[in-house]
Amino acid sequence: MSDDPIAKFHQWWEAVIRDVQPKHRGAMCLSTVADNGMPSARFVALKTADARGFLFCTWFNSRKGQELARHPHAALTFWWEEKGWQVRVEGVIAPVSAQESDAAWHDRSRDAQLTTVCFQQSQPLATEAELEVRLQQARQQYEGQPVPRPAQWGGLRVVPQSLEFLTFRDNRLHLREYFSRATPQSDWEKRLLQP
Numbered sequence: 001m002s003d004d005p006i007a008k009f010h011q012w013w014e015a016v017i018r019d020v021q022p023k024h025r026g027a028m029c030l031s032t033v034a035d036n037g038m039p040s041a042r043f044v045a046l047k048t049a050d051a052r053g054f055l056f057c058t059w060f061n062s063r064k065g066q067e068l069a070r071h072p073h074a075a076l077t078f079w080w081e082e083k084g085w086q087v088r089v090e091g092v093i094a095p096v097s098a099q100e101s102d103a104a105w106h107d108r109s110r111d112a113q114l115t116t117v118c119f120q121q122s123q124p125l126a127t128e129a130e131l132e133v134r135l136q137q138a139r140q141q142y143e144g145q146p147v148p149r150p151a152q153w154g155g156l157r158v159v160p161q162s163l164e165f166l167t168f169r170d171n172r173l174h175l176r177e178y179f180s181r182a183t184p185q186s187d188w189e190k191r192l193l194q195p
């Protein structure tokens with residue numbers, strides 16, 4: 001078993017992509033905390049995972065973006081049913097360079113860029129019909145030209161302090177491999193946890 005949790009994460013993620021071919025290959029539950037201590041969770045898409053951390057993209061002024069700006073701690077949870085694997089990540093939020101956010105923006109399809117720019121994520125919506133109207137307006141506005149990345153949209157990185165890999169077993173003797181480190185510069189320590 002790998003003693004480098006990032007390498008282990010990659011082994012698992014690549015195995016899932018290869019063997020399961022999920023439609024949303026990077027889907028992960030992102031948990032944040034509000035001022036009153038209330039947690040909130042939603043799925044986002046993992047873009048990359050490497051020694052620097054786990055990168056996802058969003059609106060900085062969305063609910064999650066504002067919560068992370070005020071409380072820069074986050075948890076990520078993956079569950080890959082076909083493999084019986086759960087991964088939990090806990091860490092701190094680190095900003096991402098404008099160049100990296102630009103690269104992520106250019107990776108998106110034009111359709112995805114247009115649906116991103118035409119909404120103010122997390123704000124109230126008057127009617128469902130407004131969705132189509134706004135998208136049509138954005139199509140017209142940017143016809144024949146590139147869709148620029150909004151300044152409020154970009155990447156955020158979760159720099160992990162701990163990762164836990166759970167191998168689910170039908171007899172409930174789940175294997176839990178827990179990795180933690182005191183600081184991002186420290187070595188990882190590994191231990192097993194009771195199921």
Ligand SMILES: Cc1cc2nc3c(=O)[nH]c(=O)nc-3n(C[C@H](O)[C@H](O)[C@H](O)COP(=O)(O)O)c2cc1C
Nearest residue numbers: 024027042043044045057058059062063064065122
């Ligand atoms: C599979 C999946 C992937 C998603 N990926 C993203 C994403 O990468 N970024 C994002 O902002 N929202 C993504 N969403 C939408 C979020 O779940 C959420 O509805 C939205 O970001 C607003 O959350 P907030 O109001 O807590 O900020 C995704 C939803 C699903 C179901």
